[in-house]
Amino acid sequence: MIIIAGPLAGWVTPLDEVPDPVFADRMLGDGVAIDPTDGRLVAPGDGTIESVHPAGHAVTIALDAGPVLLLHVGLDTVALDGEGFTPGVKAGDRVATGDLLVTIDLDAVGRRARSLVTPVVVTNGDAFAIEEPAAPGVIAAGAPLFVLRPTGAAAVPAVAKAMPEAERTLALPLAHGLHARPAARIAALAAETGAADLVTADGRTASAKSAVAMLALALRHGDMVTVRGDTAAVSAIAELLETGMGEHRAVAAPMPAAPVTLPDRLTGIAAVPGLAIGPAFRLRTTAIAVREEGQSPALERQALGAARFKVRKALEEVARRAGDGAGIAAAHLAFLDDPEVSAAAERTIDAGKSAGFAWRAAIEGFVAPLLASADRRFAERIDDLRDLEHRVLAALDGGAAAAPALPEAAILVADDLLPSQLMALDTRPAGIALARGGATSHVAIIAAGMGVPMTIGLGPALGLVEDGTDLILADGALTIAPSAAVMAATRADADARAVRRKAAEARAHEPAVTTDGIAIEVVANLGSAADARAAVAAGAEGCGLLRTEFLFLDRAQPPGEAEQRAAYQAIADALGPRPLIVRTLDIGADKPAPWLALAAEENPALGLRGIRLQLARRDLLETQLRALLGVRTEGALSIMLPMVADRAELSAVRALLVRLADDAGVALPALGIMVETPAAALTAASLAEDAAFFSIGSNDLSQYALARDRTNPAVAAGLDGLHPAVLRLIDETVRGGAIHGRWTGVCGGLASVPEAVPVLLGLGVTELSVPPAAVAEIKALVRGLDMGRCRGAARAALIAPDADTVRALSRPLMEDAA
Structure with missing residues (x-):
């Protein structure tokens, strides 16, 4: 019993x-x-x-x-x-x-x-x-x-399964997935009609006669599933599933949607900051139609193979080039040759479907669970899969359509944009405005590499902007059909900026010293050896932030010690005698890695990321520290820890670094921290006992201080690093570090905002780390500032009511410095 x-x-x-x-x-x-x-x-x-x-x-x-x-x-x-x-x-x-x-x-x-x-x-x-x-x-x-x-009932002996007579593949239409009630109905139907299996896109199989086995598949709405077995059973079960079994997901709400109107101004998120002026050019994408039924499995497999070969050659050509597009092409190659995607497509072809239908179904089988996931981090990887779907279907259709003829100095307007669509343009757009999009998407990375300002999350009203409409795109805001006077003033401002930029570039390699003799170090944020070479050419005095994530993302396995050391050494060699500050691995939240299995988090920005992840996966941290200790530099090498909120986190890494340096017989590099949490700012005086320096990550510090998710278009437009609350945290950091003689820099986006520079210097910041393209202009601005006036503006900013008041305090200093 x-x-x-x-x-x-x-x-x-x-x-x-x-x-x-x-x-x-x-x-x-x-x-x-x-x-x-x-x-x-x-x-x-x-x-x-x-x-x-x-x-x-x-x-x-x-x-x-x-x-x-x-x-x-x-x-x-x-x-x-x-x-x-x-x-x-x-x-x-x-x-x-x-x-x-x-x-x-x-x-x-x-x-x-x-x-x-x-x-x-x-x-x-x-x-x-x-x-x-x-x-x-x-x-x-x-x-x-x-x-x-x-009961003593004998188990049914296993028998070899005959080849299935029939097969049907469909996207599961059940609104709540395959749960107990529909599973029971399918099992009852299978008992009446014959043997059949349900097969998922990743190859897992369950007998249609076992409701519990089908439940274990955990199929969600939209998942691709193949019904395979006896002809009568396959037909009956597939038809039952296609009815939705009374659980079709509603397509539209009964209440009418509020009408969308076109305002004079839309606000979103500046994925790539900058100013662009020009006419709107709307990119319209036509879906590629595919036939469902195939000719023969052999012919359809051959057609799909030829199309994938064509796409592979094009991606390999891009991957051989330098720059951000190369890494993205390499990631797309991995997706293109993924064995699970290939197997899913071939199964559908074997069921009598066309190559195009099979490829679309295979991609959809991997997109659907990402769409269903509550974890917003994976949404931007959907763009990569959609891009591959489009590329292969275009190749099957006889080749990609010619890229649209983009007018000179036009602002590209679209609902969303695929990496291949941007890279295919013959003319560089003046700017990019998207209704949706992601701040960390591959399109944003490519646009930043091209130096094209890009704003995302502008919403459905962007769809009402007509071709040829005059637009002004400026740091996260889009002004629509401005008056002639506003256009003229903005063009004059842009022309003046261009003149100032040219003058700044002529003196880019001179030091940044204020009018009263205070030297400020202007360094660069880097993500590759190519960035390091560009920074040196732009006049950067070193690297204030090396983002090491470029080595860890979009790959199947994390890099080993030798690969990491070689990459870091190449960057150090490019910098020569200039200092190099390396931030240890900062993934999690909006930067997921395919090889790292992380549970979905309700709020990833507050979850397992940065130093927390490093301490949870000490094998990754130890490998990275060993690689860094093996780098030989002409300039000083420093290590910086992300997302520190507690002194114990810093102490744990310091103890590990001391042990590894002793083992390697090398000098201990300086160990500093990113100040990205209010906790770190408010306990800076304590942290400074162990930290050699502070570098403020203003983007995260602002989102945590103001409780605004910087990746959420609905609230991110109000995220402002010049808010007095953020400035008070910076002030607390600088003063806490000064107690122990520690310097404070800023490596977040605020460092390259001209209106912020006088206030930051007035608060005591002595290092600004900016994108290489901003180095010359920030150095020029510093040279025109008087530190005494900056300190006065900073004191007033700390008690200002809002960010606009802070800008008003800063503006006269900027104008005098120009």
Whole structure:
């Protein structure tokens, strides 16, 4: 006899009284239900977790004694999409009786679900009979719920599967994915019509006769699934799925949408800061039509292979060039040759579909789960997959259409933009304005490399801008059809900027010393050896921030010690005698790495990132520190830690660095920190005992101080590093560091904002790290400033009511310096 412990505290209810025929009619198996009074779902016995539904409401556990149990919390709870459920286990985990499986917010779930009643079902009921079920009434978690007696029924011997007679591939239309109710209906249909399997895009298979096996596939809305098996079963199951089974996702809300009107000005996020003036040119993308039915599998495979070969050659050509496009092309090559994508396309071709249909379906199979993910970090990788889809379909269609003829000095306007579309333009746009887009997308990286100002997140109203409309794009704002006087004034300002830029470039290699003799170090933010060479040519006095993420992103495995050392050495060689400050790996949040399995986070900006991730994965940190200790430099090499909020984090890394330097027999490099959290700014005096220097990451510091997500277009437009609250944190950092003789620099975007420079210098900042293209102009501005006046403006800025007042304080100093 096998005793099954109650997985919940609550009220025992016979399965017949559960108000859902899937359970009451025992379509999934026999069992007992509990109406819970406690929000802890625990293991009813020792065993292994077979599956946890993505919505967190259902767990399947295979007990060591043989029974396989489905624990299904509530009815229609799949529609909550995980709200109110916090799983504590995953498929494959070993659990003991009473171990926590899922935490349930009973109030949140109870308000929205049809019922909280929780069936406990034996899914392999042929082998076990239920005896001694607990009587209706109160039960404690862990108390006996029922007893199972093995029936002695022999397992069905495994037989070799015949080749499937038929196959159908479709995108799952079920709004809440394949959960218990539709799985039970499919199993009943398979029992009537014949043998069939459901096969996912990544090759996982489940028998259509086993509802529990299908649940373990965790299929979501939009996932590609293949029904494979007997002709009658495949046809019946596919047709049932295509009906949506009453769960089609609604296409439109019943209430009419508010009308979209075109204002005079739109605000978004400056993915690439800068000023652009010119007429609008709308990029219109036409979807490539594909036929569904193929000619023969052999011909369709040949056509797809030829198209991929053509795309591969084009990407390899770009990958051989220097610059940001090369790394992006290399990442796209990895996607193009991904074996799972290839296998999914070939399976669809074998089912009689065309090469184009198969390629689109294969890409969609990988895009769908990214779209369904609550983790916004992955959305920008969808653009890469869509780009590959477009490239291959264009090659199948006879080659990519000719790039649109972009007028000179036009501002490119689009809903969104693919990397290949930008790289295909024959004429460099004056600026780029996008309704959607991502600040860390590959398009943004390419635009920055081209020196093209780009603003994203301008919203649906951008779609009303007509071709030829005069536009002014300036640091995150788009002015639409400005008056002739505004256009003339802006052009005059742009012309004056150009004159000043030319004069600044002529003196770019001179030091930046204020009118009263205070030297300010102007260095560059770098991400590659090519950036280092450009910075030296632009007059940078060193590197104030080397972003080492360029080595870790868009690849299948992290780089080893030798590869890292070679990359860092190339940058040090390019800088020559100039100082190099290297920031250790800063990934997580909006910079995910494919090789690093991170759980989805409700708020990644506050999650496992920066120094937290490094200390959680010390193997990565130790490899990077060893690589850096092996670099030989003419100038000083310093190491900087990101996202520090606690002195213990700094102390832990310092102890590791000391040990590694002793092992290597090399001098200990200076170890500083990025000040990106209010905690670091407010405890700067304590941190300065261990930190050799501070460098303020103004972008993150501003978002944390002002509670505005810098990647969210709905709120990021109000993010302003000149807000007095941010300036007070900078002031606290400078004063805290000065107690121990530590210098403070700024390496965030604020360092290259001309209006911010007088205030930053007045607060005591002695180093500005900016993009290479901004070095000459920032140095020229510093040379025209009087430090005494800067200090006065800074004191007033700290008690100013808002950022606009701070700008008004700074503007006269800038005008006098020009």
